Amino acid sequence: MKKVLLFLLVVVVAISCKKENRIERNLWKKDGEWNIKSWTETSTSSQYPEDNYSETYVNFGTFKFNKDGSGSMTYNDGNSAYAEQITYENTENSLTIFDSDGDGTIFDMTWEKNEMTLSLKESETYTSYDPNTGEQVVVNYTYDVSIDCEKK
Structure with missing residues (x-):
């Protein structure tokens, strides 16, 4: 029984590593x-x-994306284009992008051969002073990003 469970564990790990690669x-x-x-x-x-x-x-x-884990992101903001050097790491379900300062953002990733969607959901609850009422209020804040990409 232990051998069967060990074999199944090895197969599952091999399959997930394979998809990641x-x-x-x-x-x-x-x-x-x-x-x-x-x-x-949003x-x-x-x-x-x-x-x-x-x-x-x-x-x-x-x-x-380059083979060595480096890359760049170029985006358009109205009439201007901006480029930033990045590095990246991936797993089967996530893509972590590090900016030129080394700060990383972990995106959830759904991937199909030449299409991927990166998503990020953050939420925060904190207390803040409300100058209108003169009291402390509880603030619920959410920030969501979804990036749909297609291979050129």
Whole structure:
């Protein structure tokens, strides 16, 4: 019985590593360039309506992934284009992107051969002073990002 369980564990680990490696190779193969088809950001605050927004950017830019774990992100902000050097790491279900300062953001990732969606959901609850009432209020804040990408 123990041998069967050990065998099944080895098979499961091998299959997950295999998918992780396929994703990694697919990120950088064929020049490693991915179009950012859409980038959607949503922010909500229970106390501060000025923090509430939802924006979607279409054809926002590109990611470039290199075999050595380096890369770049180029995005368009109106009439200007910006580029940032990045490094990255992936698992079967996540992609971590490090900016040029070394700060990393872990995105949940859904991946199909030449398409991937990166998503990030953050929430925070904190207490803040409300100048209108002169009292402390509890603020619930959420920030969501969804990035749909397609291999060039």
